[in-house]
Amino acid sequence: MTEGASRPTLEAVAARAGVSRATVSRVVNGGEGVREPLVERVRQAVEELGYVPNQAARSLVTKRHDAVAVVIAEPESRVFADPFFALQLRGISKELTAHDNQLVLLLTEGRADHARVGRYLAGGHVDGALVFSLHLDDPLPGLIQRAGVPTVFGGRPGWSDATRQAVYVDSDNRGGARTAVDHLVGLGRTRIAHITGPLDQTSAADRLDGYRDVVGDADPRLVVESDFTPAGGERAMRELLDRVPDVDAVFAANDLTAAGALRVLRERGRRVPEDVAVVGFDDMLPLAEQTDPPLTTVRQDIEEMGRLMARLLLRRLDRRSPGEAGRGAAGPDAAAGADVTAGADVRAGSDASTGVVLPTTLVRRASA
Template identity: 50%
Template sequence: MPATLESVAAAAGVSRATASRVLTGSPRVSESARERVLAAARELSYVPNAAARSLVTRRSDTVAFVVCEPEEKFFSDPFFSTVLKGAHHVLAAHSLQIVFVVVSTDEDRDRLERFAAGGHVDAAMFVSLHGSEDMPTRLDALGVPVVMAGRSLHPGAASLPVVDVDNAQGAVVATRRLLERGCRRVATISGPTDMAGAIDRLDGWRRALAEAGRTPADEDVAEGDYTVEGGHRAMQRLLDLSPPVDGVFVANDLMAAGALRAVADRGLAVPDDVAVAGFDDIPIAQATQPPLTTVHQPIEDLGRTMAQSLVASMGGERAPLHVRLHTHLVVRASA
């Protein structure tokens, strides 16, 4: 038979209540009793009853990792798994589990809200928020601590914790690199313009051109969807412009990989005919031909910092409202 709390208490020579306090982490026990209970638990291979513990603590010890994209996009973009890796390091150290949730339909949203209202998650982190997404505010209204990767464009989410990178400044630095190379017409492939990070990167591109005394043109902006194919399609449109584009800042590395393929399809050379700079510095940036000059953002640190924010909130502390992480340019052969 599996060991019970009663058998652990008997082996340690303490009451059931004392054994329970030790095994739930309460400080209200003597060091001698703590050592005896922990030794007995190890000897008997005691495994706590999670359901019973949840009834006492009113916690599930589970954090939801919510990606507001279709499932196939999560598995095709290493950005998400890298954020998840960073979050897992922190949450595992606090004996917290992660449940992965995809939210892309109204049914998904209602299901997550019911799941959270039922006490099955203690907190939630949101990644890849699009314009009117209201799930962070819906969970916050239930009393569930939340944190967002990048600010939300939903007006009700303005007071919720955010961990972000300096998207605008990263875009400025990448665009300046193209201008310093002598590029005469610098265009951009933006991310979806219903996402705050994509808007900030587009603003950074515009700011860098304005600082150089150039007027950003609407036709020099091709909107993409943060996928390789989306970058390929957007680059094809830019390559049809006249006079020709000879520099392109791309708002993420997956789209930049597609853009490089589009340039090669036209028989043009990178960077001699068209210089390309990306954003993210995911592993694909080193594997493209040529290797991609890109803005490095600390993606794993993003996940760690989000998890730390949630751990603080779950412990009753006030999480920072807005944490901004730094970026830097990694120069390779594409620009």
């Protein structure tokens, strides 16, 4: 089609295929009841003419926008500095692209942005939402509930309102933390510290619980709260060395924190792992292989978490679409079915939430 020429219409496709306009509409919009030979004729005509469906008109028929909001409850400066978010977005994007859906990215810089995100979701611009990096006092879950938008959360929800149902994807943060600390105990370390993430996030709280599962009687001075950043890891490691000079091991809540801790240990003349063994969490590549020394860490499949979030949401949306009624149960338990991924743990919580929890594994390198 030359520049300035009119766009092909449904009528033009129908004429080329030798079928009715209604038949073309059903084929283009994914409807049923059209014989396969006619479907092929319509598809060939669409390709020959370069027909592109009008999204607004298509939405009137399908009740779908083929767009999903990805809401990250963090400021832009954090999102684009932490490779965790890039990996999760990559998994989400791959799954949405494979199903011809658009990704709409929404970030929150402050409280005013929460209201903006709530208004956008309530405005009917997207079919559903994927939300992660929530904090315990975050108003977003309430805003999303009021908007009535199908949602899947990244990470175990931390709210206590039992009337809310939630589907979520998470890693085994507590179990992974236990594995890390058990490893340090097995190395003969007795003064094992923990640099946490922000404890208003369930992932950080679960990792702290896993640490305490193993060394619950540890000196409370061995726990320092941080923020999942390299700078936070540096500050926490300096505080630990000042508080407890004889610390001989550190479990850091993520690899970025561990990288900051390693820099401070080097500055202070502490050999790793001879004087202080260090274990991180994430197995963020290439970072974990490029620290000095390479980092022993707990691996979680971050990209897979994003992919599963998108897959669960798309399944929920398919059940809500016209003509899809009755295909499977409607609640979150069905959305998080055991067939989602091999090896995942499907958990039903006391707060009516249902989660798919992915396993974690220890990756041994030179730091511990």
